[in-house]
Amino acid sequence: MLNYRFERAELADVEELAPLFDEYRSFYGQAPDPEAAREFLAARLQNEESVIFMAVAGEGAERRTYGLAQLYPSFSSISVQPVWILNDLFVTKEQRGQGLGSLLLEGVKGFAQGTGAKGLTLSTMTTNTGAQRLYEAQGYVRDESFFTYHLYF
Numbered sequence: 001m002l003n004y005r006f007e008r009a010e011l012a013d014v015e016e017l018a019p020l021f022d023e024y025r026s027f028y029g030q031a032p033d034p035e036a037a038r039e040f041l042a043a044r045l046q047n048e049e050s051v052i053f054m055a056v057a058g059e060g061a062e063r064r065t066y067g068l069a070q071l072y073p074s075f076s077s078i079s080v081q082p083v084w085i086l087n088d089l090f091v092t093k094e095q096r097g098q099g100l101g102s103l104l105l106e107g108v109k110g111f112a113q114g115t116g117a118k119g120l121t122l123s124t125m126t127t128n129t130g131a132q133r134l135y136e137a138q139g140y141v142r143d144e145s146f147f148t149y150h151l152y153f
Contacts, residue, residue, distance in 0.1 A: 002058070002066075002098075004055050004056065004103055005057070006053060006054075006103050006106075006107035007056055008051065008053055008111075009045065009053060011045045013052075013054065013065075014038055014041050016054075016064075017041055018037045018038035019037075020065055020066075020092065021040070021088070023090070024068070025037060027090065028125075044070070049072070050073075050087075051084075052068060052069070052070045053069045053070075053111070054068050055067030055068070055091065055095075055100040055104055067089075067091040067092065067095065067101070067103070067104050068088065069088065069104040070087050071087065071112070071120075072084070072087050073085075076118050082118065083117055083118045084111075084115070084117050085120075085122070086108060086121065087122070096130075101131075102137075102138065105138045106138070108120065109138075122135065122140065
């Protein structure tokens with residue numbers, strides 16, 4: 001069994017993260033586009049618009065990223081506190097069931113708490129029952145009070 005670590009990504013990690021992020025996008029029905037994935041992640045990190053964490057194993061040339069979590073900052077007007085949006089959480093298919101989702105969720109929780117945030121918010125597809133079980137096992141509560149609306153352009 002591999003020894004996984006939770007690490008915060010830096011700009012230098014984009015080349016390692018891009019294939020995983022592209023696989024994540026494909027999981028949600030997007031056409032593969034490794035270059036767009038790389039450019040998107042690089043821009044988020046360069047502009048300090050998101051914080052990305054990785055589940056990694058190995059050292060040096062043997063190092064490999066098996067999971068990622070991307071957070072975006074936001075705010076709650078009602079509680080007048082910051083909140084983090086857990087927008088992206090993904091673990092490679094071959095590593096699912098090894099505890100990486102929990103590792104990433106526990107890590108981002110600690111990060112968010114350390115920033116003084118009110119909490120974390122996320123959404124997932126209604127058919128993604130595996131992710132729903134993971135989130136609920138980690139203490140996330142499904143919103144039964146509010147509907148979410150989108151206006152796409």
